[in-house]
Amino acid sequence: MGRKNGRILARRFLASIFENGLRPQGRQYVHLSQDVETAKEVGSRHDGKPCVLVIDAKAAWNDGVKFYLGNEKVWLADAVPDRYIRKSEERVGG
Numbered sequence: 153m154g155r156k157n158g159r160i161l162a163r164r165f166l167a168s169i170f171e172n173g174l175r176p177q178g179r180q181y182v183h184l185s186q187d188v189e190t191a192k193e194v195g196s197r198h199d200g201k202p203c204v205l206v207i208d209a210k211a212a213w214n215d216g217v218k219f220y221l222g223n224e225k226v227w228l229a230d231a232v233p234d235r236y237i238r239k240s241e242e243r244v245g246g
Contacts, residue, residue, distance in 0.1 A: 166203060166239070174207075174232040181220065181228035184209075188240075190225045204240035212236040 174182045184207060185191035195202030212232060213219060220228040 164199075169205070169237060170234055173234040174205075174229070174237065176231070181222075181230060182232055183222065184219075184227045184229060184232075186225045186227060206238050206240045207232055208236045208238070 176182055185194060188204060191204060192202070195204075209217075209219060209227070212229075217232060217236070218230055222228045
């Protein structure tokens, strides 16, 4: 697993994520895209201008957050605390 994993999401959830971290929200796991292109594709289904989040997966793993390989493009986690999440500077969708 790389040092950073991406997550892309509808902007309306940002405040909650930066306060509470990423949680499964009715799913079994949090889904994290392996690469930005996959994240953009998924995020665009929910928001015309989704936001890219970057997860410091290495630091989270070192601190005990468990990650699981979902498939070649997706990693899974039980939850990701807010301290490992930052907003990417990359613009999505213009």
